[in-house]
Amino acid sequence: MRLLGLPGLDPYNFPQQEAWRYRRALRRAQNRIVASGQVILGPGVAAFEAAFAAWIDPALAPESAVGVANGTDALELALRAAGVGPGDAVALPSHTAYATLAAVLRLGGRPLFIDLASERPVLCPEALEQAIASHPGAVRAVIAVHLYGEACDLGRLSALCERQGIPLIEDCAQACGTRYAGQPVGRHGRFACFSFYPTKNLAACGDGGAVVARSPDDAEHLRRLRFYGWDASRQAVQFGVNSRLDELQAWLLATKLNxxxxxxxxxxxxxxxxxxxxxxxxxxxxxxxxxxxxxxxxxxxxxxxxxxxxxxxxxxxxxxxxxxxxxxxxxxxxxxxxxxxxxxxxxxxxxxxxxxxxxxxxxxxxxxxxxxxxxxxxxxxxxxxx
Ligand SMILES: Cc1ncc(COP(=O)(O)O)c(C=O)c1O
Incomplete structure (x- = not known):
């Protein structure tokens, strides 16, 4: 490999290796921006969102994936779309990237830390069930983190959440490409959240993220949440933030998704x-x-x-x-x-x-x-x- 012979390239440094290998794709992305004249939330974002939704699950509508600014925003907006608000309890593992907790705290949620399965870095379904039982009616969402790229026990977690009427949010930030029952993770939760931080399996050349929603109403809600609460006519009809994905990242991510x-x-x-x-x-x-x-x-x-x-x-x-x-x-x-x-x-x-x-x-x-x-x-x- 020619590139490994170049002075200055560190064989351990993944973002550096990717930046080098995808330098032409980055230039192509820039050319596409020049051609479209759109820099943020343009045709590149729409193309990537449609491709990403189809990759997660071909049965999903192209609008089911919603590009956002980073993975922490993805989690926060999913929690908001699930109806979680200030003071609400959210069940999550304590052993996760701190970003998972930061998303809960940003909307004023209260963490309910759940233990891991024995010798596995993912939620223990029994511990979750016990915690829900000992806080009757209080748990407003569950975040299942597929840590390191290991999958949670999605069959049991989703059955439990469904029985209890609690929204399940999959934190797939570290698990883009992990498979459960032969399919990419991100199909079991009401929402699946992804980070495209430059160290991730699907890596942008800056920050990026996405939420995949199973229902068209949730996807619509997320689209308004990420952009000031605006509807299609640019009138604010609900609460919203600014968490947009830019075209450079989206075009690059579309290439890397292939x-x-x-x-x-x-x-x-x-x-x-x-x-x-x-x-x-x-x-x-x-x-x-x-x-x-x-x-x-x-x-x-x-x-x-x-x-x-x-x-x-x-x-x-x-x-x-x-x-x-x-x-x-x-x-x-x-x-x-x-x-x-x-x-x-x-x-x-x-x-x-x-x-x-x-x-x-x-x-x-x-x-x-x-x-x-x-x-x-x-x-x-x-x-x-x-
Ligand atoms: C498990 C997990 N959740 C959420 C995030 C947040 O992603 P971002 O850094 O894109 O905000 C990360 C990123 O490190 C993560 O590893």
Whole structure:
């Protein structure tokens, strides 16, 4: 690959690699803006929205996907469209990107933190059911986060929410391309929210996001919410914000959407290399597919004993490997949230998982020699005790 020989390109840096690989697509996007004369919410956004809706579910109307400015806005607007308002309780995992909680807080919602399933980074359906039962009538929405690219137990979560009459919102920010029962995640919730932040599986060259709504009324509502509450004649008929997707991002995303399945296959190939390199190492739990779902490997998060985790992280960093923690703190442990909602939540699986997680670098273009370098660093700690 010619590009890897270029000075200055970092094989671990996904946004940089994408910017280079899609430089011509970006130029084409710019030319399309010159041709259309529209910079925001123009033909590029309409084309991307229609293609994205069809990719999630060919049965959806083209207007079902609504482009917005980022993934946090996507969640906030979905919550608003679901009727959540100030003081309302929203059930969500505490172990998620803080953005999930930030969206709830921005509309004045109250988080109800739910524990994870045992040894999985996603909501536990039993814990959710218990929390709903112990707050009768109070839970106004559930956010199911498909963290790292693992799918939640959507069958059970959607059945539970339907039984209880509570809107289910899928946070698919890290799971664009994850499959559940053979289909992309984002079909089970009343709303599915996506981020196109430059590190995501489907990545813009700046901020971007989308909400996919199952009902045409909800999609209409979202279109007004994202643009001052205006209707088609530009009269404000409801509350609204400014959360628009721009044409440059939309044209680029439309091109990248065509490549998405190939990119997910490349991510899965890198995960397979990791499996080959790491499967024999002691005390290491690797991520993988579930019985009903297929991982998209937005993040490759292994689990190991806390003391080893910290040593492995230090060893990686000492060797220039950008390993990381997603996330060092659960949402309820952040000072701002703890002051307002208390830090003493009973979340045993969440608390057991946090000190064990380690994110290893993974993106579609990661060369095999980088995977070997990471494996050597881990072997040094886990086998050779360095
Ligand atoms: C799980 C999750 N939800 C929501 C978001 C928010 O997306 P954005 O950064 O585009 O606002 C992110 C982004 O990091 C995320 O990982």
């Amino acid at each position: 490549d998405l399945e190939r990119r997910i296959a490349q991510r899965r190939q890198v995960a397979e290399w990791y499996r080959q390199e790491l499967a024999e190492l002691p005390a290491l739990r690797l991520p993988g597919d579930g019985e009903l779902w297929r991982h998209s490997y937005h993040l490759y998060v292994v689990q190991l004993l806390p003391a080893l985790r910290d040593r492995a992280l230090a060893a990686c960093r000492a060797q220039g490997i950008p390993a990381g923690l997603h996330y060092p703190l659960a949402c309820h442990q952040h000072a701002y949230a703890a002051e307002r909602f208390g830090s003493r939540w009973s979340l045993p699986h969440t608390e057991a998982l946090l000190p064990r997680i380690l994110s290893l670098p993974l993106h579609p273009y990661l060369p095999r020699r980088q995977v070997r370098q990471v494996a050597r660093a881990l072997r040094g700690v886990l086998v050779e005790g360095r």
